[in-house]
Amino acid sequence: MIVGTQKPFPEIWEMVQGFKRVLVFGCNTCVAICHAGGGKEAEILATMLRMKAAEEGVAIEVKDLAIQRHCEPEYFDQVIEEVRGYDLVLSAACGVGVNFLTQRIGKVPVYPAINTSFYGAVPKAGVFVELCAGCGNCVLHLTGGICPIARCSKSLMNGPCGGTDKGKCEVSKEIDCAWYLIVERMKELGTLEKLGEIQPPRNWATARDGGPKRIVLEHIAEEETAEVKK
Amino acid sequence: MYVKKLMTTLGIDPARLEMFNLSAAQGPRWAEICTQFIEKMRAFGPSPIADGLRKQKCV
Numbered sequence: 001m002i003v004g005t006q007k008p009f010p011e012i013w014e015m016v017q018g019f020k021r022v023l024v025f026g027c028n029t030c031v032a033i034c035h036a037g038g039g040k041e042a043e044i045l046a047t048m049l050r051m052k053a054a055e056e057g058v059a060i061e062v063k064d065l066a067i068q069r070h071c072e073p074e075y076f077d078q079v080i081e082e083v084r085g086y087d088l089v090l091s092a093a094c095g096v097g098v099n100f101l102t103q104r105i106g107k108v109p110v111y112p113a114i115n116t117s118f119y120g121a122v123p124k125a126g127v128f129v130e131l132c133a134g135c136g137n138c139v140l141h142l143t144g145g146i147c148p149i150a151r152c153s154k155s156l157m158n159g160p161c162g163g164t165d166k167g168k169c170e171v172s173k174e175i176d177c178a179w180y181l182i183v184e185r186m187k188e189l190g191t192l193e194k195l196g197e198i199q200p201p202r203n204w205a206t207a208r209d210g211g212p213k214r215i216v217l218e219h220i221a222e223e224e225t226a227e228v229k230k
Numbered sequence: 231m232y233v234k235k236l237m238t239t240l241g242i243d244p245a246r247l248e249m250f251n252l253s254a255a256q257g258p259r260w261a262e263i264c265t266q267f268i269e270k271m272r273a274f275g276p277s278p279i280a281d282g283l284r285k286q287k288c289v
Contacts, residue, residue: 009239044236051240055282 001030002094003128004037004114013052015111019088024113026066027093034128037092037114039066045113070097076104084108136206136213142194144185151178157199241278
């Protein structure tokens with residue numbers, strides 16, 4: 001899932017200055033799981049903004065709303081007219097949600113209330129860890145299911161660097177050395193010899209270096225277009 | 231703790247909020263806590279939000 005954290009409140013307060021009607025718009029999927037931008041968090045943030053406005057003597061109307069998902073039009077369509085009625089939408093969704101709403105909303109500005117951080121998992125309540133970098137060219141079959149792109153601080157492809165120390169990364173003792181984990185896992189699987197094969201330099205065109213990406217499933221996209229034409 | 235943190239963010243003294251665990255059978259203790267807390271809040275004076283709202287009304 002996509003993991004994010006709410007922006008510092010002073011930054012959010014600064015963003016809303018000069019606006020009279022503000023909607024804090026939550027997304028009840030990924031960012032709700034990480035307690036950053038779901039309906040509950042949107043409600044708390046809207047309350048905090050109202051309290052701050054009262055404290056500062058600023059006249060501003062702040063409401064909150066949440067939908068199940070900000071990245072698909074079906075969920076927007078039911079509320080888009082209501083959302084368009086505000087001077088500013090403070091989106092508590094991930095960056096995808098902010099961009100997507102911006103494309104659909106018309107002249108109302110959409111500002112981010114959270115910092116979108118990474119693709120991760122929830123090993124235990126309240127803890128989120130990055131496990132995938134969305135690089136577009138998966139190598140997990142070569143590395144025992146442990147991603148060296150996302151989980152090695154240097155994204156190394158042919159073993160650890162000199163900074164590995166008792167299974168930890170030199171960047172922080174909180175970070176496991178991905179290559180230590182890979183070696184241990186491949187020993188466990190009896191596939192350690194696979195690591196003897198040198199991986200050539202990666203083609204990063206499938207990742208950020210290749211620019212914005214687009215995937216079209218023609219069999220679905222064409223059917224959808226035909227349906228709309230009918 | 232979470233709400234106290236939010237209060238600090240807003241510049242409100244977190245001591246303005248306390249939680250007490252009591253059973254429904256502890257009426258006298260409840261009254262005692264309420265009395266003590268009210269005294270404590272009187273000493274604190276009006277909340278910054280009340281001040282802001284008052285100023286807003288004056289404008």
